[in-house]
Amino acid sequence: MPNFIETYHCRTGTVNPNSYPVSSVDELYKCLEQATEAHDSGALLDIRVRTNFLNELHEQIVARKEDLYNLYERETSLSRSRFETEFERTLNQLRLYRDAASALEQERTESVLTDRIITKKPLPVGPVAVFGASNFPLAYSTLGGDVMGAFAAGCPVIVKGHPFHAGTSLLSSEIIRGTLSKLNLHPGIFGHVLDDGHRIGQALVQDERIKGCGFTGSFEGGMALYRIAQNRKEPIPFFAEMGSLNPVVILPNTENLNSHLHALVDSITTDAGQFCTKPGIIFCPSALIEETIQTMNARFNQAPTQPMLHPTIQQRYEMRLNEIQSTNAGEFYLKIDQEFSVPHGFMHTLNRELNHFETLSHEVFGPFCLLVEYDDIKRLESTLSALKGQLTTTIIGKNPEQSTLFNLACNIAGRVILSGVPTGVAVIPEMHHGGPYPASSDSRFTAVGEASILRFVRYVSVQKSHGT
Amino acid sequence: MPNFIETYHCRTGTVNPNSYPVSSVDELYKCLEQATEAHDSGALLDIRVRTNFLNELHEQIVARKEDLYNLYERETSLSRSRFETEFERTLNQLRLYRDAASALEQERTESVLTDRIITKKPLPVGPVAVFGASNFPLAYSTLGGDVMGAFAAGCPVIVKGHPFHAGTSLLSSEIIRGTLSKLNLHPGIFGHVLDDGHRIGQALVQDERIKGCGFTGSFEGGMALYRIAQNRKEPIPFFAEMGSLNPVVILPNTENLNSHLHALVDSITTDAGQFCTKPGIIFCPSALIEETIQTMNARFNQAPTQPMLHPTIQQRYEMRLNEIQSTNAGEFYLKIDQEFSVPHGFMHTLNRELNHFETLSHEVFGPFCLLVEYDDIKRLESTLSALKGQLTTTIIGKNPEQSTLFNLACNIAGRVILSGVPTGVAVIPEMHHGGPYPASSDSRFTAVGEASILRFVRYVSVQKSHGT
Structure with a gap:
């Protein structure tokens, strides 16, 4: 029997009625296997497929807005107006990263040398693990910036849902899976696991099939996972945003x-x-x-x-x-x-x-x-x-x-x-949300803004001889 | 008494007349202290200072071409024509990375929101350690791509010179130091150490004052240093290009x-x-x-x-x-x-x-x-x-x-x-010289081409209120 995760309504000090089972290692491995399959088969390689997927996902999120609000309110006690702001930001990020991916794809230039022609194209790094934040159940969680950034880059994603809003995270997962299914896309493009401790999250990052990671949370949590990722046989890009004194x-x-x-x-x-x-x-x-x-x-x-x-x-x-x-x-x-x-x-x-x-x-x-x-x-x-x-x-x-x-x-x-205040992170091209260690694990990357998709993008040069 | 490093002329099987002392830990710490001072004082922060430095360095390298050749030939047994190719590539890289840094600086855009204006600017990550390659004593060593890329990004650099061409590396160091001195720039912008084993190189990467690293060499050497860098209290960006079966x-x-x-x-x-x-x-x-x-x-x-x-x-x-x-x-x-x-x-x-x-x-x-x-x-x-x-x-x-x-x-x-051959890495914008692990430690970055300077660049957003 699995353990179950309970969530709380903090404005009334009560436990919410639904509880959610912790994922097993077998369930995690199934997600990993499917994500690898999705990546190897190039499921999101075509930019038109990616754009179409993100557009349909946008529609599905909008369609489920009230369902999302009901769980969000129950699990966070945050206000309706805060929900509205966060919901808008979630959609805004999705659109921005979708457009950023198209722009990256179109940036393609070529150098014509005497004996060859060379172009360079962006590719997804591979299956990505995402650990969302407790404090943004939408915008920095299962429908949030790291997931949309990785999708926009063409990567399959496995989310470790935050236990404090397990219901919101599961509904988000359902929306993404429904979209994949509606479009007949590879189900391995998205996986979701829940954990009441660290075991599943650590096993996820430890697994050699994961090729990148986005994390938002505490310094202790972020660095524990960072160390695991870097001490694997194959180390991977791991971006952690770990809070700050500001x-x-x-x-x-x-x-x-x-x-x-x-x-x-x-x-x-x-x-x-x-x-x-x-x-x-x-x-x-x-x-x-x-x-x-x-x-x-x-x-x-x-x-x-x-x-x-x-x-x-x-x-x-x-x-x-x-x-x-x-x-x-x-x-x-x-x-x-x-x-x-x-x-x-x-x-x-x-x-x-x-x-x-x-x-x-x-x-x-x-x-x-x-x-x-x-x-x-x-x-x-x-x-x-x-x-x-x-x-x-x-x-x-x-x-x-x-x-x-x-x-x-x-x-x-x-x-x-x-002469302003630091809260209110605008989702614009000029936003850098990160910073020198220990604010983030890599000061060169940002968790917010178009450039955030670069955390999940690698490049390949393609070189042809003249007449090839 | 320090140990001394000997170099070889392999075409005649003879030991070269000069030998070079291994650096002490004290010498290394002095380099680190000075590099930190140079960074903290913003010695290369102004793009005009950086451009001027690289231009003068270009002239100085050209002026010492024959001196470089004499040591290069003695320490590598490579041909004059190979030297000419590599020398040209060395200068070409310097110019390309200089121009890439200027372009990055000029890319500056701004978003005007209702209550604030936000811009984003590139900054150097901090003092960078470079471990050059044995097989390119100029283009991927002390005057090579990693050093010029880090300079172009505005970073002070400490090179661990390759012992197989210690003389060429020391002369390269002399040329850079002479340029700094001629322009009255902070001497901490460049440091150089020599080692006949791993002690000094490991101490360099282990030191918390180093904020980034470029490495070209073997898988074993690269990963040993990578692990040190990632297991420091503060992990750092570490790019290693570690060879390949091709x-x-x-x-x-x-x-x-x-x-x-x-x-x-x-x-x-x-x-x-x-x-x-x-x-x-x-x-x-x-x-x-x-x-x-x-x-x-x-x-x-x-x-x-x-x-x-x-x-x-x-x-x-x-x-x-x-x-x-x-x-x-x-x-x-x-x-x-x-x-x-x-x-x-x-x-x-x-x-x-x-x-x-x-x-x-x-x-x-x-x-x-x-x-x-x-x-x-x-x-x-x-x-x-x-x-x-x-x-x-x-x-x-x-x-x-x-x-x-x-x-x-x-x-x-x-x-x-x-339908071509893999040798001959062109220094052009479309070049990606890296690749998935274990070819490199981070598939998102390249060791060659304009984008190579991004290994050493971080960003900061600057947000002003209207009327500030």
Whole structure:
């Protein structure tokens, strides 16, 4: 008998009625065998087949929107408007990556040399494993960017569905399989497995038939799988997006401080701060600290506290808050106002405390940030350098691009925001969602934007002699 | 006292007069410290600085051409004409990668959203380690593609010079250092170390200050360093080009068989077959086997045998010939006609023998190939699949692109050649020099052509609010 996965409705603190069986190793191996067959037979090699598949999939997703919403709401407690935004992004990504694949295909040039003609064409790397995020059950999960990027590149995909939204993931899987079946495409193009631990996910990455991997999640989870992938007989491209502190620096010359602080607090409290780009640490000059504390505290107090996505996430958040509180490194400003919600707020501390307590420089996933007072910009620069790779770094103030921090921010982050907030990752060609290690496992690639399909594309040169 | 490295003139079997000290760990750490300083200070960040540096380096290389030739000839025994070809390729690569970096810089687009403007810009990954090839002392060594690609991307480079041409490598280093000094550029932009074993090279890749690596050489060497790089606290992009069998299939419908066979034998004997793209295994239909054996044997007999680059390479070649001979899997056609040269030729064997003797499917670096007789194209296809990743695969015959082997060839190789020979890697935009593992460590990247600089480029998005 398999184990079963239960999901939760966190706004009411109840277990949802349906539960879902954990996949067996045999089921996994069947997916792997079929994915290999699909790849070897070139099932998605023809760009017209790929485009057609993605177009039909788009229609099927739209047709099942309300079914998706029902499971999504039940498994995440997220709002309808958040669902709408994420649903739109899911479709937008599908269309963007479909078009990017066509553009890549059409880029084909040739060099005519005296004795030969050489062209270069993109090919899929092979069957890809995808580990979706807990916090985006649509846009970074089974119907999400990594899956659509791999499909657009022509790769079969096997998804390890996230157990926190197992129902949404299974319905997504059903939609993809239905589309394949309707179009008479090879069923090995898509596989789906569920796991309540690490066994199936590890076996998936360990298997030599998998030729690439996309992961969104924690540093620990991402690196454990990365190490497995790299220590296989044949190592493979493995892109992991592993979260970030997302430092924000307020410069002494900042105008309209209050409106910046309001935007930052809103960015921290929205959907209980469960975003990989949530501002986790705000550096504020001593001269502005009193005003900043008051303004932030008031804004946090205005916002209603929220439930988190899953009891496990909530427990981890509360544990992290305890770890940080136990340092006694500063004063806490926390508030909670509703049942089944978690406290939100910040801790005011000093720049030098960051050196004393390592725990302060690790991500807290949830609606909390550190407010770090600094009095010396040089010392702040060395603090920022020590924080290592980040998804984003934000500089707020007048002429932030001319500050000496700008080059430093570019060195440590995948995206640099000038007088804005880091949440809200636009799906556009210029988006780089990744960054130096440990924000991602490979700073050259992005998880969002057209270039994200390049994680799953290899090239072959084809050389003909004249007259061949 | 350090150990010293000696080099050899293989055409006369003599040790060259100069010897070169092995670098100490302290010297390596000084290079690493300086490279980090150069990177952090943005020494090559400005594209104009980079272009100017590469232009001046070009001039300096041209100015020292005869000095380079004198050492090159002494350390490799290669001909003047081979030197000329390689020297031209070295300069050609430098110019191409310089221009590719400028083009990348100019590609900058922006997306204007309702609340923000986002651009994306290329940045260097950081200090890069380069391990050059023994068989290209200029074009894939200290003045070679990996170094120029990393410079073009804006990265400081530390080269572990190949001990077989230590003098050429040191002179190359002197030319680069002289250029930096003339232009008053940061000396940390280039570092050079020498080693007679693996200690310094391993310490280089192990060091957390290195952020990327380019390697050209053997499978064993490449993978040993790859594993070190991936098991560091911070794993890094590591591109290794590790050689290949380069299968050639002669189709039953081949016309002008003799001229194809002559071209293949010439490709095997030129410079004693010391090319990573040398044809290592030729599949020939039974119907054409007698003619093929006679023609190949005659052509091998016409060509004078050659010395190899280094006594170590020669010993390895002779050891591999012995291993293959000891299988008794077929008849040898070998010839040797000069002192200080190695035998060249082929072994005629049957397709089924490849399954019995694993040693037959490993590269023999030198002027030798297997001639494998096949009678069934389906069985040949499964043999080819089993050979795994290749730098190149060649199909000779009428309409090779329409043969069922074409898709298979694209699946296993980085470059597919139709009715030609695999040697002669053109430095053009369409060149893909890499291929599925184990031909390279990452099938998405190439070691040759403009795209090769992408191995060393990361991106950052810069997001401004309107009015910032």
